[in-house]
Amino acid sequence: MSDRYLIIDNVNKIFHSKKTATHVLDSINLTVKRGEYISIIGHSGCGKSTLLNAVSGLTTATSGYVILDGKEVNAPGPDRALVFQNHSLLPWLSVYENVALAVNKVFGASKSAQERKDWILHNLDMVGMSHALTRLPAEISGGMKQRVGIARALAMQPKLLLLDEPFGALDALTRAHLQEEVMRIQADLNNTVLMITHDVDEAVLLSDRIVMMTNGPRATIGEVLEINLDRPRNRIELASDPLYNEYRRAVLRFLHEKQQKVAPLTPEASENKQSEADQRVSVG
Template identity: 65%
Template structure:
């Protein structure tokens, strides 16, 4: 469905001590249902600010963000966020952390047995059902992120927002979680928007890559289509011409923007 999420001429500024800082300028983008979008750019280009605007955690200064037929005016369960920091409550078990979200969203709509089944379904989806009774201190960083993803998916969001969810993980764990996200998308066909600094991650996971210009007043510089079929297998793509061409295009964009900053 074209225009499932519409970002229409969005500006975002912050004011402190009488000084206005313009972070984003005239951001316009349409995202289709089931699409995976990566947003990439140098530090300070407003990637996370844009994600927070879509999540409703921050208000736009001008323009509008429309999901379906509803204008985004605040946070809601239809837009679930997975942050780089897993944000699990340390005194609750894995099961209880997911249950917190499920009870909030479905407490009045589903029975206790239905909620239990749904929690276990989502934990099994990220291969964490076996750790349901463990607390965050007893599991690894990658496992914590899996629980964070399960918690977000358990809210049945229309859009899953991922803010550098694998940035703090080692390379091998990161690769396993990337594969897990691709498997989840293959099963659910859900809409995902992900912030990343990793070019290979963006090309591997995305249908389109949104490349931001440098801040302040960052804009969308280019949007790159990634015409790779699904399912995707990282080892098979290592020498794929289309993969390498997309990777080169993103690196070229980022290098040229970085060189502009250095020369300024």
């Protein structure tokens, strides 16, 4: 297993407008092993999606770089497959056709028509959607749509699977079923996964490590928590596991306490603060 399969080295991201510059990411450094499952968690606005977009190649870092399997990332590519919270299926294509679109684009020159068909069916069967090949997205549930999105991503055989809150819009029961599916698939295929989540339980259940982001602007990695729980994992058994619950507490402590960053006061603000303190003393 390569210890430096994915390298995020000193990545900064600044968004410029006509009047302002917003420093979203500040000195992000992370290395990921091949086959590792990493969750990124933090409050809204901390740059999680910006970081994922930099890894996917959808946005370019202002400084620093991303290296995947020895090659620098500077544009989108089939070696990285991204699954969004919104399923992003084309509504006029069937379940089969949505997956076929990706497979034909990636493997059109290297696989025969029959090989591509077999591969599409294999991936849809893997996520339990082989019964709905001819249905349109409007004819299936939200959980089914996400299954198709995951099948489409896996069918590209990416080096890195990127998940941007893939279960966030689903009801609790459907989310639990899909989490189980992802754990099973990841165990079978040994995918390298980078996932954004707001769900602490989901992060602990699925991950090998949890990357905790500080608040923005100038968000950075505050802590990285290694999850030493045996696989396969059973959510019912883990509910009463002391180590599982300690991991949950550690993430919650960070999110509610340690992630807060206090910006330095400007001279004017410092003077006003001192003036307010003097007034309180005078009143007392």
